[in-house]
Amino acid sequence: MPPRQFPTARQLRLGQELKKLRERAGLTAREAGEMIGANQARISNIETGRFGVSAERIRTLAANYGCHDETLIEALIGMTGRQERGWWEKYRGLLPDAMLDLAETEHFARDVQAASVLHIPGVLQTEAHARALFREAVPPLEDADVETRVSFRAMRRQILQHPDPVPFRAVVHEAALRMRFGGLRTSRDQLMHLVEMSERPAVELLVIPFAGGVFAGSGQSVNYFAGPIPQLDTAQLDQSHGPLLVDSADQLAKYRLILDKMKAAALGPQESRDFVYAIAKELEREQT
Numbered sequence: 142m143p144p145r146q147f148p149t150a151r152q153l154r155l156g157q158e159l160k161k162l163r164e165r166a167g168l169t170a171r172e173a174g175e176m177i178g179a180n181q182a183r184i185s186n187i188e189t190g191r192f193g194v195s196a197e198r199i200r201t202l203a204a205n206y207g208c209h210d211e212t213l214i215e216a217l218i219g220m221t222g223r224q225e226r227g228w229w230e231k232y233r234g235l236l237p238d239a240m241l242d243l244a245e246t247e248h249f250a251r252d253v254q255a256a257s258v259l260h261i262p263g264v265l266q267t268e269a270h271a272r273a274l275f276r277e278a279v280p281p282l283e284d285a286d287v288e289t290r291v292s293f294r295a296m297r298r299q300i301l302q303h304p305d306p307v308p309f310r311a312v313v314h315e316a317a318l319r320m321r322f323g324g325l326r327t328s329r330d331q332l333m334h335l336v337e338m339s340e341r342p343a344v345e346l347l348v349i350p351f352a353g354g355v356f357a358g359s360g361q362s363v364n365y366f367a368g369p370i371p372q373l374d375t376a377q378l379d380q381s382h383g384p385l386l387v388d389s390a391d392q393l394a395k396y397r398l399i400l401d402k403m404k405a406a407a408l409g410p411q412e413s414r415d416f417v418y419a420i421a422k423e424l425e426r427e428q429t
Contacts, residue, residue, distance in 0.1 A: 147233070148190030150242035150386055151249065154373070155220045157388075159202060160188040166206040176205045196221055216369040228296055235289050239383040243364075244297055246375050246386060250366035253300065253307055256403050257362045258314040260379075261331060264297050265311060265338055265346075270331040271295070273323030306343040312403045314349045318420050325428050332421035339414050347407035348416045357402035365396055 145152065163173050163184075170188070171181040177198070186192040194202075196218040203214045229244040247253060247264075255262035261270060271294045275287045282290070300307045313335075321328045339346035349356060364377040376396040378385045387393075408416060 144186050144191035145193075147238065149245055150375075151220060151245055152190035152193075154190075154375070154388065155194070155217060156188040156190040158217055158373070159194070159199070162203060162206040162208050163188075166208075168206065173202070173205065177201055194221060212370055213372060216373055219369055220373075228299070229293070232289070232293055236293060237383050239385070240293065242386060243377055243384045244293070246366050246377065247297060247300055247364070249368075250300070250307055250375075251369060252367035253309045254312075254365040254367075254400050255310070255363070256312040256358060256400055257317055258358075258360055259317055259320065260362060261313065261317055261335065262311050262364070263294050264301065264309065265335060266294060267327070267331050267334050268295055269323055269327045273327055301338070301341065301343065306341070308343050308345075310345040310347070310404075312347045312349065312400070312407050315351050315416075315420075318348065318417060321424075325424050329421050329424040329428065332417050332424070336414055336418050336421065339410070339417070345410055346413050346417070347404055347410065348413035349403065349407045350416065353406050356406040358399035361399065363396050363399065365400055 148156070163170070168176075169181075170184040174180050174182075174184045183192065187194050199217050199221065200214060203209075203217075208214065227245055227248060229241045229248075233241060253264075255264070260274070263271070266274075268291050271291045272287060275282060275290045278287075301309055318332060318335075322331075335346060338344050362379040366375045366377070368374050371393075372390075373388075374393050375386055375388050376393055378387065387396075407413065
């Protein structure tokens with residue numbers, strides 16, 4: 142089978158974790174290959190996600206690397222064997238790979254936390270709100286490209302629509318709630334959508350009001366995706382050029398702390414829901 146031309150974020154992460162195990166064992170790629178009757182190129186292609194790897198091969202590599210952490214080994218095995226194409230693959234070639242990597246990481250997460258100061262988290266956006274945002278892209282997008290992005294963002298909501306949805310916790314600053322993207326009606330509808338979504342058992346919405354003052358992570362938007370074990374968690378940062386995925390232990394610890402501090406600065410769930418509803422009613426009165 143030829144090497145993959147475009148490994149996904151999940152395939153890359155699996156390869157990176159196997160490389161970490163090899164390097165901790167003090168083995169070169171050539172030495173690791175010799176232990177399984179393969180060449181250096183084979184190991185390199187596995188570690189860059191270009192070659193798939195079976196559950197049996199992962200167990201063999203882990204044993205050769207002196208890894209006896211069965212929880213980690215099982216988690217890595219869980220990242221193999223999924224040959225079906227995710228819904229996001231139909232957008233390949235139409236959208237940047239980074240957006241597809243975000244959707245894939247989100248899809249497989251066991252728990253999602255989102256914190257945003259200036260924007261509503263993407264999974265909680267209405268189509269009209271998302272459309273208004275994409276129409277302001279620089280450089281400008283063609284109408285067809287705008288609609289492709291809107292449909293992609295709407296598809297990401299699937300994580301909340303399953304019979305057993307992933308727990309989703311969002312911390313949103315009042316600034317994001319008062320941004321009038323798309324005008325009064327679109328903004329009001331977006332806020333009411335937030336209220337409705339926050340009533341779902343799997344969704345928790347927390348609001349940091351202006352009156353709360355300064356808080357950790359001011360200005361930073363971050364999504365945090367829990368893996369099957371903490372070592373396989375992933376954080377995603379919004380950048381001007383697109384989403385950036387980070388997974389080093391130090392970075393993960395940093396963003397967990399930021400999220401905890403932002404949650405501590407926010408109102409409680411019911412108070413937050415009432416806060417959002419009050420702003421929506423303000424906009425409704427302005428419309429009349």
